Amino acid sequence: MHVVVCVKQIPDPAAPGSLRKDTLTLDRSGKLVMDDSDSYGVEMALQLASGVDGSEVTLVSMAPGSETSGLRTALAMGAADAILVSDDALAGSDALSTAKVLAAAIRRAEPDLVIAATESTDGYTGTLPVQVAELLGMPSVTFAKRVSTDGTTIKVERQTEAGYDDVECPLPAVVTVTAGVVEPRYPSFKGIMAAKSKRIDVLGLADLGIDAAEVGSRGAREEVLDVADAEARGGGEIVVDEGDGAQRIVAFLEQLKVI
């Protein structure tokens, strides 16, 4: 079974995000790291692959400047190799353009299973994996809490409003996982060393047969008009609990007529 995991490399979320004033796009300068949300997908892929003989995990990523540091992290966890799409013309791509690029790259890997995070940490549009599935002509199961496979079908517990659904789906298919569904492993020292020599294919738009005019800021069909500060909600009274904290809350609830 060949499993592809979509891995996004993003600016370190610990550093405060900002919008570039000139272009009103997210500032992506600086070092990129693997989106934490994707570590769950990578772990899920490795676990599923280990249960089916002859399986392998390939990473697919689109990032500026041939950035590979995030991919190395996922390779160190145990993925076999990676495909990276990097092209200056991709800057400013909307989610649909990104999905077209990723779908073209994924198609080359001929996967049986594609795993992605439900949404990314920095963009969180949450539609990209399903767009990729539609472009690839595959079924998709989003919001997976638990996944198992025998290499020909997948069984998924899918989150719902009321609880969860047992969903079955033939492969090839796209699955999205939410954070916390598995415990991502820490790369071992051996893994980190091995990752250095693992293969990363770097592709440009021409390699994928995609017209540069259709993607990136040239192809984007949405625009940011302006950015405004939101109405701030003022803070209220702050008290230090001196053994009377609960009583203060009771008094407040009475005032609100909640009790």
Added chain:
Amino acid sequence: MDRIWVLAETGEQGPTPLTLELLAAARGLAPRVEAVAWGPGTASIAGVLGEHGASRVYDVGDLAGALPGAPVAAAMAALVERGERPDAVLFPASYDGRDVAGRLSVRLDRPVLTNVTGLSVRDGSLVTEHPVFGGAQIVHARFTGEGPGIYVVRAKSFAAASAGGAAAEVVAAPAGDVGPTGAARIVERHAEEASGPKLDEAAVVVSGGRGLGSADSYALVEELARLLHGAPGASRAIVDAGWVPYSHQVGQTGKTVKPTLYVGWGISGATQRLVGMKGAKSIVAINKDREAPIFSVADLGVVGDVHKVLPALIEALRSRS
């Protein structure tokens, strides 16, 4: 803006609250509002949809267990191909809503604007509002290409309101064969046992975070929620840690709540959290750290240990009843 479609999702009690919110939003923007629904009971919800402003409902029909993403998107694309031209399509930011939106986006080759929390018309085009950086800033955006625009709207962005219209006209809109894309099937449904009000509809939400220290302490949050006739919520940190199911999560990646009262125990109030609850009318926060960001939005903040204040509060409320 002449015509807007709304994806209508049905729950156990008819159209979901978010569906009705979207109908209200659409009504404020365009004279003609139509819904798209699926499932065996579309005819039975035509009345409610009409009351909330839909003049027509396209019925994709029973999906026989298939996940709705592919077939419903295919049915909508087929309508557009047949010449039905909405200017905008509004989708609920729900599990299935996002699936249908993503697939329709590819079918029509139109991008999607997601995490929409406001809509208005400026110079004839629809302008969206998106909270960024935890709602500290609002981005306004719009589509520049050919329509229809596809929008995924967050819960509680608009207030649902009945307009008193007649039942919507039901028009069949079958999906046709969607091939392998429609192959994912629900074989069994499980409802988690929930007593009390739903998290996103409750007037009181009592939430717990990592400051509770352990999964066991979450029982105290549930107990307080019960005493206040509210629903228990959770931060992502304790959902990720496996203390409580994802359905309890409040925030950017969880549920948006807008209760009369929100009480947070041992929650730091990260930006991604605040975006999901700062619409609450009153906020009470208990945290041992005076500098916790949640205090900046709290009407009453108690600097203290949850393990002392929470049991004492439960005791005090119990002795009153």
